Amino acid sequence: MNIIVCIKQVPSTNEVRLDPEKHTIIRDGRQSVINPFDTHGIEAAVALKEKHGGKVSCLSMGIPATERLLRDAIASGADDALLLTDRAFAGADTYATAYALACGVRKMTDPDLIICGKMAVDGDTAQIGPELASQLGIPFLSDVTEIIESAEDHLICRCQSDGGSMVARMELPGLITVTRELNQPRFPSIAGIRASRQASVVSMGAQEVEADPKLIGLSGSPTRVVKSYAPDKETKAQVLNGPAATLSQTLLAMIKEAK
Numbered sequence: 001m002n003i004i005v006c007i008k009q010v011p012s013t014n015e016v017r018l019d020p021e022k023h024t025i026i027r028d029g030r031q032s033v034i035n036p037f038d039t040h041g042i043e044a045a046v047a048l049k050e051k052h053g054g055k056v057s058c059l060s061m062g063i064p065a066t067e068r069l070l071r072d073a074i075a076s077g078a079d080d081a082l083l084l085t086d087r088a089f090a091g092a093d094t095y096a097t098a099y100a101l102a103c104g105v106r107k108m109t110d111p112d113l114i115i116c117g118k119m120a121v122d123g124d125t126a127q128i129g130p131e132l133a134s135q136l137g138i139p140f141l142s143d144v145t146e147i148i149e150s151a152e153d154h155l156i157c158r159c160q161s162d163g164g165s166m167v168a169r170m171e172l173p174g175l176i177t178v179t180r181e182l183n184q185p186r187f188p189s190i191a192g193i194r195a196s197r198q199a200s201v202v203s204m205g206a207q208e209v210e211a212d213p214k215l216i217g218l219s220g221s222p223t224r225v226v227k228s229y230a231p232d233k234e235t236k237a238q239v240l241n242g243p244a245a246t247l248s249q250t251l252l253a254m255i256k257e258a259k
């Protein structure tokens with residue numbers, strides 16, 4: 001089973017900095033980690049490779065420093081990686097990101113399965129998985145909490161939904177987005193860390209993946225961020241004392257006033 005795991009570099013802290021003019025996230029590679037949901041994607045892919053054989057490849061669109069994180073993924077059991085890095089990709093919205101990733105997928109060994117995280121902890125749209133599946137014309141299951149059955153030609157998965165959960169069968173090739181409940185990511189082994197230093201991490205730009213320049217980056221993005229700002233953090237606490245009956249009335253009055 002050939003599996004591609006999509007990996008996004010995200011800031012390791014909540015200190016997300018925004019470019020005040022471009023309204024985009026400033027990514028300088030410092031203090032970055034693999035999006036936590038993607039570590040569960042890597043674990044799921046490596047477990048499926050152990051069961052069915054095949055290869056696990058990682059794919060990321062990011063700055064050159066993302067290579068370090070792709071090597072971390074290889075240390076955790078992936079075999080190789082493709083990094084899409086090019087100034088022409090900068091400023092992409094989710095649609096342009098999914099398009100660029102689809103161009104990358106087409107340059108890789110034909111996948112039976114593509115795995116994305118449920119969402120990125122910084123962008124948080126949860127759109128890339130479904131959009132990538134749509135761009136590639138393959139089925140997808142989102143918010144997978146359990147892979148109940150896996151075979152060369154299909155998966156049966158339990159998926160989280162707003163009202164509970166559902167069990168669904170998907171023919172392969174297909175795409176899943178995964179949740180934290182799916183598994184416990186393993187620690188990199190010493191052999192894995194050694195392998196990650198030698199492993200192939202190929203970098204490609206927009207031309208190499210034959211991306212249409214009109215569909216990538218800021219100019220290829222159908223959405224525009226017109227304003228971005230960090231919300232004011234205001235902590236106003238008021239301690240109320242007195243008997244419960246009076247307190248509830250006071251509280252109700254305060255809530256009505258605040259509305």
Ligand SMILES: Cc1cc2nc3c(=O)[nH]c(=O)nc-3n(C[C@H](O)[C@H](O)[C@H](O)COP(=O)(O)OP(=O)(O)OC[C@H]3O[C@@H](n4cnc5c(N)ncnc54)[C@H](O)[C@@H]3O)c2cc1C
Nearest residue numbers: 024061091093094097116117119120123124125126127128
């Ligand atoms: C107009 C506009 C301009 C933007 N400009 C910038 C910018 O200049 N710089 C910037 O960093 N962001 C920018 N963004 C945000 C960027 O579009 C999103 O971060 C990106 O498309 C992924 O969306 P998300 O973070 O919500 O991922 P989600 O959809 O929540 O992520 C789900 C999963 O998709 C996969 N995934 C997501 N992104 C990638 C990736 N890059 N590579 C591989 N796998 C991935 C991962 O598996 C991840 O777990 C911009 C957004 C808009 C709307």
